[in-house]
Amino acid sequence: MWLLIALLLGVPAGGQVDTTQAVITLQPPWTSVFQKENITLWCEGPRLPGDNSTQWFHNSTAIQTLTSRYSIISASVNDSGEYRCQTGLSVPSDPVQLEIHRDWLLLQVSSRVFTEGEPLDLRCHGWKNKLMYNVIFYQNGKAFKFFPQNSELSILKTNTSHNGIYHCSAMGRHRYTSAGVSVTVKGLQSSTPAWFNIVFYLIVGIITLVDTVLCMTIHKKLQRKKKRNLAISLDSNHGKKVTSCLQKDRHLEEELKCQEQEEEKLQERTHQKKPKKEER
Numbered sequence: 348m349w350l351l352i353a354l355l356l357g358v359p360a361g362g363q364v365d366t367t368q369a370v371i372t373l374q375p376p377w378t379s380v381f382q383k384e385n386i387t388l389w390c391e392g393p394r395l396p397g398d399n400s401t402q403w404f405h406n407s408t409a410i411q412t413l414t415s416r417y418s419i420i421s422a423s424v425n426d427s428g429e430y431r432c433q434t435g436l437s438v439p440s441d442p443v444q445l446e447i448h449r450d451w452l453l454l455q456v457s458s459r460v461f462t463e464g465e466p467l468d469l470r471c472h473g474w475k476n477k478l479m480y481n482v483i484f485y486q487n488g489k490a491f492k493f494f495p496q497n498s499e500l501s502i503l504k505t506n507t508s509h510n511g512i513y514h515c516s517a518m519g520r521h522r523y524t525s526a527g528v529s530v531t532v533k534g535l536q537s538s539t540p541a542w543f544n545i546v547f548y549l550i551v552g553i554i555t556l557v558d559t560v561l562c563m564t565i566h567k568k569l570q571r572k573k574k575r576n577l578a579i580s581l582d583s584n585h586g587k588k589v590t591s592c593l594q595k596d597r598h599l600e601e602e603l604k605c606q607e608q609e610e611e612k613l614q615e616r617t618h619q620k621k622p623k624k625e626e627r
């Protein structure tokens with residue numbers, strides 16, 4: 348029973364984000380850039396008062412920067428790789444994979460791995476920010492969106508159907524085609540909504556409570572009955588009648604009824620025999 352109550356109090360909040368984990372945001376928001384472009388990484392997380400310090404990791408090696416902002420100016424191939432950050436009261440962030448490319452056309456995505464329901468932004472980006480025409484976005488080799496000029500494409504709420512490899516093509520001096528970028532949308536882990544868990548534990552809790560109360564009531568009644576039995580057996584006149592009643596009616600409900608009747612009788616009797624008892 349205590350186990351159930353413990354379970355009730357500690358209802359696991361499934362699918363909740365760890366609030367003490369640091370988070371990296373990119374500015375501009377793309378996980379891949381061309382060489383010589385600039386990109387700034389920001390680290391957000393809980394801090395100790397008076398302690399701004401942020402620890403950054405690049406390819407699992409701590410880097411010197413201790414501010415919440417890590418700026419990459421004129422990116423080179425060596426700047427690519429995995430970035431993590433950590434603030435005073437946080438656990439290290441999820442990694443951000445940064446890619447530095449050399450190409451004519453680049454399909455940029457805001458994130459490569461995320462959870463269903465989160466937004467996804469895509470951009471077909473030309474080298475040196477050149478204006479491009481007749482831009483086509485592809486998912487798994489299939490064209491799904493056309494723009495007359497470079498444009499960003501936003502998917503506000505992703506679902507698992509957005510999984511796949513994306514690329515784009517666009518007209519400049521020639522028609523250029525970008526490399527493919529793999530995007531993974533993870534389905535929600537728990538298919539049961541949160542309210543279901545709450546209602547389930549609530550019902551279990553109520554049943555446990557009702558059970559406990561019933562159990563205690565019956566236990567008390569039985570104890571009272573035992574005491575009364577003792578009192579009754581002392582009574583020589585009516586004792587036999589009453590005990591036979593108790594022996595006959597084994598069934599609990601009937602016993603209880605029987606007890607109620609006896610209780611009335613007993614009350615009458617004790618009332619009559621009060622002076623006699625006080626003599627003992």
Ligand SMILES: *[C@@H]1O[C@H](CO)[C@@H](O)[C@H](O)[C@H]1NC(C)=O
Binds near residue numbers: 383384385420421
């Ligand atoms: C990158 O930043 C530097 C210094 O802030 C600036 O001079 C340069 O023009 C920037 N490059 C790009 C591509 O924006």
Ligand SMILES: *[C@@H]1O[C@H](CO)[C@@H](O)[C@H](O)[C@H]1NC(C)=O
Binds near residue numbers: 397399400
């Ligand atoms: C924290 O950051 C602010 C500005 O962002 C700065 O003025 C202050 O000196 C910093 N404090 C410490 C302890 O680094």
Ligand SMILES: *[C@@H]1O[C@H](CO)[C@@H](O)[C@H](O)[C@H]1NC(C)=O
Binds near residue numbers: 423424425
């Ligand atoms: C990248 O790193 C390698 C060694 O780690 C070094 O030899 C090379 O010069 C670096 N390239 C740039 C562009 O910084």
Ligand SMILES: *[C@@H]1O[C@H](CO)[C@@H](O)[C@H](O)[C@H]1NC(C)=O
Binds near residue numbers: 406425426
């Ligand atoms: C980090 O790793 C990436 C590939 O994983 C590599 O291209 C890059 O040069 C590495 N950078 C450093 C500074 O180790």
Ligand SMILES: *[C@@H]1O[C@H](CO)[C@@H](O)[C@H](O)[C@H]1NC(C)=O
Binds near residue numbers: 502504505506
């Ligand atoms: C996924 O989202 C698209 C809209 O972006 C919608 O048309 C499609 O029906 C959704 N698919 C599923 C399986 O929910």
